[in-house]
């Protein structure tokens with residue numbers, strides 16, 4: 001300071017001046033690195049944006065105490081006080097400085113941490129035109145250009161400063177700072193407003209508000225408009241061609257008292273000039289992009305904070321999760337007695353899966369698998385639930401998931417509803433015997449999880465062919481109605497494609513059970529027809545309504561409805577996988593993976609747990625495995641052939657040969673090596689190949705195998721030795737070779753000798769009488785043929801000659817004839833397994849042969 005004070009007249013020793021300038025340059029490099037202090041030439045374009053924290057100092061120009069001694073002139077601003085310039089931005093040096101300082105601060109502050117409000121009356125806002133990209137990012141709205149605009153900004157700034165301002169307004173991540181930049185005041189700004197500015201200067205810094213005002217103090221036109229210098233500000237006074245920089249608030253450039261009172265930096269300062277246009281462009285666009293990316297909610301916002309929060313929530317009164325944010329406010333939804341079920345809709349690609357994944361992960365992070373169990377079913381093509389099951393090299397699964405179904409059949413969905421219904425019945429009985437009515441009380445006596453069942457594209461469940469299936473509707477409605485007090489909750493998800501949309505009105509008996517409505521873009525039909533809150537929703541947002549979609553007066557605040565922004569969990573698949581891993585690692589030692597049902601996938605015998613157990617010598621007795629039962633647990637469809645059971649299996653239908661093949665192989669796998677006796681017959685054209693491959697394979701497992709044709713078969717039909725007859729193409733046998741009545745007699749006698757039939761026929765044809773449901777017909781055949789014993793007429797179980805039928809690819813009429821009642825025809829890749837003894841028909845996914853055998 002002393003040295004600077006000695007600037008004039010020219011110091012005797014200029015070397016000292018140069019050394020000082022050198023030291024000050026070094027100091028500036030440390031104090032205002034990068035954007036804050038470097039010359040804003042074109043070369044600055046590549047400097048990365050952002051910094052570790054709010055910049056405290058900024059360069060305003062170059063001090064030049066001597067012609068050849070220069071150093072950056074640096075002043076404190078953010079975090080300290082304000083900056084005023086005595087001329088307003090009509091002076092190009094001032095406009096250049098204002099834009100340069102603003103650009104430096106924006107570029108150096110962490111993205112989104114600095115908010116700017118600007119006033120520019122003199123050029124009607126053009127001064128700030130290069131900062132326009134920041135408007136959309138919410139960092140800097142278009143500048144105010146008149147008194148009304150100025151007042152609005154002052155009001156906003158006063159609210160910012162007001163001590164009662166709730167914390168949440170300030171952004172949750174960074175403590176944000178507001179910079180009010182006045183490049184030129186509107187003409188005839190009233191003294192009241194000038195006083196407000198003065199007051200803001202006084203109280204601002206403590207609340208994170210700073211001012212940069214060009215043209216302060218304003219010209220003293222009247223006594224009232226005469227303003228003192230702003231509190232806590234560094235003042236810049238323009239001279240020609242340089243400027244003078246006053247002392248910063250609470251500090252001094254000079255050393256007061258030693259010579260004269262300090263009057264600021266005792267050196268002419270050449271103010272920074274207007275930065276090049278491409279610099280504005282780069283900084284503002286990148287900043288806006290970053291802020292947009294940061295301001296989107298993240299999955300982490302929906303999860304409990306830290307590892308301590310995992311699985312600590314109490315489900316007694318309900319399940320709660322954050323589904324998104326309304327501005328800064330997290331919006332939570334519940335599954336409880338008031339809002340037991342949700343209905344979600346959106347057009348394809350509207351983010352339904354994203355929304356669901358958020359909800360599922362949010363709940364699974366809060367509640368332990370002892371408290372929350374999931375059934376997740378998707379009926380359409382899609383991958384909503386791929387996130388919860390093992391994929392690729394990642395073996396983890398969500399330990400809460402019991403059943404995960406993708407591209408599910410209706411039957412599978414209905415079976416899940418039945419399982420849930422049975423659980424509700426069980427819980428109701430427990431509640432009744434305990435004398436309680438609320439889930440919380442029931443759970444206090446019997447620890448049980450809340451169950452959440454998500455049915456994505458649920459309309460497939462309700463719609464059979466074209467008509468709505470009243471049976472499915474009834475089951476869904478009954479479950480939704482009864483489950484309310486027992487902690488069983490449903491989420492129906494609709495992929496809105498139909499036009500006009502189906503009605504989800506309050507009066508509909510099913511949908512009235514679903515008070516929570518979530519409308520994603522294109523999904524407004526879950527709201528009341530008069531409620532247009534979902535019109536024009538942008539991607540990543542949703543209307544959540546807890547009153548069955550009810551609207552309200554336009555513009556009025558609706559307590560039951562909010563528009564939320566929700567994150568896209570796929571933005572960071574690594575984080576999602578890490579969370580799944582964490583939840584998976586935390587599972588109980590005896591936790592079982594979910595049953596995963598993939599509708600389009602084939603079921604391989606060689607991957608079936610029942611088959612694997614049998615192959616490992618762990619079977620309870622001989623059984624033929626024909627597929628997996630289309631029900632939640634996907635149990636193996638096993639037909640037991642132990643000694644006491646009088647079992648025969650006939651597979652009927654065009655594609656049935658493989659099922660017979662699989663059944664015979666699985667049966668052999670249940671028998672100790674060498675203990676089985678099989679007669680394999682190829683009776684229809686095209687069956688020699690599979691029959692002989694089967695015979696060869698059974699032989700190689702050291703079973704006794706006899707391969708025969710029609711003639712050979714005749715010789716073994718009457719023999720006494722126990723064993724299994726595996727007949728490919730039973731309907732290929734000429735009626736003379738095996739009259740129906742003889743077959744009927746044999747079917748009745750064989751079990752007594754330990755002989756069981758496993759056969760495939762393409763069509764029932766003449767066998768229908770033997771296989772069909774009408775005992776009278778079958779009995780008739782027996783009576784007329786061999787005079788065998790008659791069973792009690794009408795007693796299907798006793799009269800059945802073939803205990804088990806597997807039916808696939810047969811026309812509906814033929815199925816109805818065989819089973820004695822109308823049934824839904826199984827689609828490709830599905831079969832009906834009819835157990836005549838139990839009079840039970842079950843939809844199964846029949847096993848396919850391993851690739852090598854096809």
Ligand SMILES: Nc1ncnc2c1ncn2[C@@H]1O[C@H](COP(=O)(O)OP(=O)(O)OP(=O)(O)O)[C@@H](O)[C@H]1O
Pocket residue numbers: 346347348349350351352353354355382383495539540541566567568569570
């Ligand atoms: N919150 C979000 N913000 C922005 N993009 C999102 C958001 N959520 C999802 N997306 C994106 O939108 C696309 C569709 O999302 P998603 O698969 O969740 O939609 P969907 O409604 O389930 O689709 P579909 O009806 O085809 O199953 C994806 O590319 C996803 O990354």
